[in-house]
Amino acid sequence: MSSAQVMDNNQQGTPLVKIYVAISAAVLLLMMTVGFIMRLAQGKVLEVPADLFYQLMTVHGTGMVGIAALGSASIMWYFASRHLELSRIIFVANLVLFLIGVVMILGSILGGGFAAGWTFLYPLPAEAKGLWGTAAAASFLLGLLLIGTGFLALHLDFARAILKKYGSLGKGLGWPQLFGRDAGDPPPPVVVASTMVTIVNTLGITAGAAILVMSLINLFVPSFVIDALLAKNLIFFFGHVFINATIYMAVIAVYEILPRYTGRPWKANKVFLAAWTASTIMVVIVYPHHLLMDFAMPSWMAVMGQVISYTSGLPVLVVTTFGALMLIYRSGMRWDVTSSLLVLSTFGWAAGVIPAIVDATIHVNLVMHNTVWVPGHFHFYLLIGVASMIFGFMYFLGKEGAVVEDRWFDRWAFWGFMLGSLGFVMMFLYAGAESVPRRFAEHLPQWVPYDRVASVFVAVLVTSVLVFVLRYFGRLFAVNPATLATETH
Amino acid sequence: MQETAWAVSTISIVVLAAIFVWVISRSRDQAEYAPIQNSGYLWRKRLFIALVITGVPLMGATLMNLPYAASASVAEDALHVEAKGYQWYWEISASQAQVGQPVVFHVTSADVNHGFGIYDESMRLVAQTQAMPGYTNELVHVFSNPGTYQILCLEFCGVAHHQMKAEFTVVAANDGGEV
Numbered sequence: 200m201s202s203a204q205v206m207d208n209n210q211q212g213t214p215l216v217k218i219y220v221a222i223s224a225a226v227l228l229l230m231m232t233v234g235f236i237m238r239l240a241q242g243k244v245l246e247v248p249a250d251l252f253y254q255l256m257t258v259h260g261t262g263m264v265g266i267a268a269l270g271s272a273s274i275m276w277y278f279a280s281r282h283l284e285l286s287r288i289i290f291v292a293n294l295v296l297f298l299i300g301v302v303m304i305l306g307s308i309l310g311g312g313f314a315a316g317w318t319f320l321y322p323l324p325a326e327a328k329g330l331w332g333t334a335a336a337a338s339f340l341l342g343l344l345l346i347g348t349g350f351l352a353l354h355l356d357f358a359r360a361i362l363k364k365y366g367s368l369g370k371g372l373g374w375p376q377l378f379g380r381d382a383g384d385p386p387p388p389v390v391v392a393s394t395m396v397t398i399v400n401t402l403g404i405t406a407g408a409a410i411l412v413m414s415l416i417n418l419f420v421p422s423f424v425i426d427a428l429l430a431k432n433l434i435f436f437f438g439h440v441f442i443n444a445t446i447y448m449a450v451i452a453v454y455e456i457l458p459r460y461t462g463r464p465w466k467a468n469k470v471f472l473a474a475w476t477a478s479t480i481m482v483v484i485v486y487p488h489h490l491l492m493d494f495a496m497p498s499w500m501a502v503m504g505q506v507i508s509y510t511s512g513l514p515v516l517v518v519t520t521f522g523a524l525m526l527i528y529r530s531g532m533r534w535d536v537t538s539s540l541l542v543l544s545t546f547g548w549a550a551g552v553i554p555a556i557v558d559a560t561i562h563v564n565l566v567m568h569n570t571v572w573v574p575g576h577f578h579f580y581l582l583i584g585v586a587s588m589i590f591g592f593m594y595f596l597g598k599e600g601a602v603v604e605d606r607w608f609d610r611w612a613f614w615g616f617m618l619g620s621l622g623f624v625m626m627f628l629y630a631g632a633e634s635v636p637r638r639f640a641e642h643l644p645q646w647v648p649y650d651r652v653a654s655v656f657v658a659v660l661v662t663s664v665l666v667f668v669l670r671y672f673g674r675l676f677a678v679n680p681a682t683l684a685t686e687t688h
Numbered sequence: 689m690q691e692t693a694w695a696v697s698t699i700s701i702v703v704l705a706a707i708f709v710w711v712i713s714r715s716r717d718q719a720e721y722a723p724i725q726n727s728g729y730l731w732r733k734r735l736f737i738a739l740v741i742t743g744v745p746l747m748g749a750t751l752m753n754l755p756y757a758a759s760a761s762v763a764e765d766a767l768h769v770e771a772k773g774y775q776w777y778w779e780i781s782a783s784q785a786q787v788g789q790p791v792v793f794h795v796t797s798a799d800v801n802h803g804f805g806i807y808d809e810s811m812r813l814v815a816q817t818q819a820m821p822g823y824t825n826e827l828v829h830v831f832s833n834p835g836t837y838q839i840l841c842l843e844f845c846g847v848a849h850h851q852m853k854a855e856f857t858v859v860a861a862n863d864g865g866e867v
Contacts, residue, residue: 250847316844322821323800323846328775330847427801427820463721470732492803493818494825498756509747517736524711525728531718546708553704554697560750563693566813569803569842572693625698632694634813636805636842639850643811 209280212287216277219294220593221675223270224668227586230262231664235657241642242650250330252640253314260317261304261339264442265346267581269297270589271448272353275396277592278389278455283360289352296349303342311335316638318438319343321410321430325418333418340418344411350441351404357397361390368394372479373472385467388454395479396444402483403440406433428495435489443482446548446580449588453523453541456595460538461530465522474514481511488559492568501561508559512552520549536605536613537598540591543617547583551576554628569638572631579624583617590616590667597674612666619660626653690812755815758828766790766828771839773802773819776848778839784857787834793827795819803842806856809835816842831858 233255240247247255276290307313312331315323324336361371365386369375371394373385385391410433416423454465488504490496523545532538554576558567567573594605630649635642642650770781771793779798785791795804795817802819806829814837817827831837841852 249850253844253847253849256844314847320801320843323844326775326800326846328846427822431801431820492816492825493820493823494756494827495820495823498754501754501756502751505751506747509743513736513739516739517732521728521732521735524707525724527715528711528724528728529714529717529719530721532715534715542708542712546705550701550704553700554693557693557697561754562750563689565755565815566689567693568816569805570813628697629694632690634690634807634811636840636850638844641850645811 206281208284208287209277212276212280212285212290215287215290215294216273217596217675219269219273219276220589220596221672222294222298223266223273223589224593224671226262226266227270227589228661228664228668230259230266231657231661233259233262235654235661238650238654238657240640242647242654243642244651244654247640249640250312250314253316253638254308254312256638257314257316257339258305258308261308261343262301263581264317264438264445265297265301267445267585267589268350268441268448269294270592271445271585272350274452274588274592275357275389275393275448276353278451279357279360279393282387282390283357283364283393285360286356289356293349293353296345296352300342300344300346300349303338303345307331307335307338307342311338313339315339318434319411319414320434321414321425321427322417324414325421337415337418340411340415344408344415347404347407347411351401351408354397354400354404357393358401361394361397365390368398371397372476373467374476377469377472377476385472388465388467388471389451391467391472391475392447392451392454395475395482396447398479399440399447399482400444403437403444407437407441410434410437428493431490431493432486436486439486439489440482442577442581445585447478447482449544449585449592450519450548452588452592452595453519453545456537456591457523457526457541460534461526461532463526463530465526471518471522474518478511478514481507481514485511488564491559491561491564505559505561508556512556515552516549520545535594536609537591537594539613540587540594540616543613544584544587544591547587547620548580548585551579551581551584551624554579566634567631569636570631571627571635571637574637575624575627575631578620578627582624583620587616590664593667593671597671608666609670612663612670615659615663616667619656619658619663622656623653623660626656755817755827758826762790762792762828766792768792768794771795771804771819773797773799773804773841773845773852775799775846776841776852778804778841778852778854780839780854780856783855784859785831786859786861787831788861790828790830793817793829794824795827796824797821800845801843802845802852803840805840805842807838807840808833809837811838818843834858834860 237255239245240252313335361368365371371386371390373391375381376385410430413425417425458465485504485507487500488508491501491504557563558572558576626649635646767785767789769791772779797819803816804819805816806814808814815827815829817825835858837856837858839854839856841849
């Protein structure tokens, strides 16, 4: 396929990308609303029975992880398809499998009462105490399996396309330029990032599929007993890799779009290549930091979890954050909602890593694990990081190739999103430092004020995201997108 | 420990935010990129070295006296307590210890995963470990204050997870309470 044909493939795939983003935006808004309801329930503003609360918690967790992956994958596909011969059929198949999986998962939770959390920690799916049946648990696990299968197919298609163009995944990561004497141009950042995600997510999803199938067998054949620690390792390896991959897919928006606003290129130099190779390894081996309170684990794995957690922050800070700041500094940059969201996302990723590293310190984890400190740090880099990247990309989609400005409510929505998100995550962190446990349907009276203050911030956040989403749908269905989306000065 | 974690995190986040604001405030000026890149790479190198210089000793210090396998070195007068989690209650072999006395909690589960979290009277988490079916985690803790401690479940285990509680009393060393 010639470069013209590759660009043609990209153009023909753009409507699909827009559909991916539309679904992602709508589901993000819906899941945020579910999160809002949970915070209101903990704050005793709304009365939500415990069984419904945990069902909503399962919907929220599963929905957010899945939709973060879908939205991030659309960013990766959009930019990578300018360099790689990707299959549109696989891209569509992933979406179809995703939607079937979503229907099965929603059916299991809202119809069957399944509420074992998105982590489906063995053997909880089979130990329902009468609250859900085997069919509901099986529907949830099969739904996840279908979604994983779609993503696995997508990553394998990326692997095929990278191998076809570059010859090996090592070359996709720029190893000849990093380790060898090849003085030629390395692959562009989008290809390096895509290669990294392909490697780690293929491993992660395979591990996830293994434990999903084992759990399914256990549901129907209870005598098939799984080692609880093995199950936990497989689940957290899968979960950690899969959710982290969303960041590495979505950050491509920063690499690709920010240079257009600053007029400065983001090139894959040796430090960049070294950082991405290091991240490829570290994302895979850092997962034991989720198991620091499982004292039956080998101690060396816990030590590795802490050490790699510390070092894994370096590529983020030293390469992406520093690179973005250099790109911005005295660039004469044009600011609009797209560029603002992308810069905010870089901050969100880097800042969210800080409380995550703190929590990965074993002595801290002893008194912070499974408090709301944990959702505090992961909402920092997933909401202010990944969601900002997706929303930034969403605003960019209607504007590419044209200098257009946002309306006043777009700008207000940005500020509302930023302040609402920051207030919300800081309340999580503060309450975590006060030892408030996570995943509690009911809070003690002394914890309720944190929930209520957080709810105010969430209300601002959700309203702002509603504006983002309505504006995107407005552009999507407008006859002349540029005219309706912008004010021209 | 929680105060330290909060202080370190918030100060670092504020410093990072200040750097972002400073850079953004200069984003509308325009200058040639090459000198900025050269200067930036130099600062990046310094940042990297500074992070390594501070990170390595910090890592070493925080990896001392880990809570794992601590039961192997506890004193002979340590109190051994069996704790087993069920959906949704705790079965604990003893309910009282003395201040200063090492307590070894042998924590396991009869059904699903639970979390054994010890909260003091101000509802501050003082220690925890996971309760897993098929495994026994040994948590060693020396209580420094008397009082009624709460054991909460810290791993989601089903619909009454938040109600899975038990009490553990710690008496002053000279009270000689029955254990």
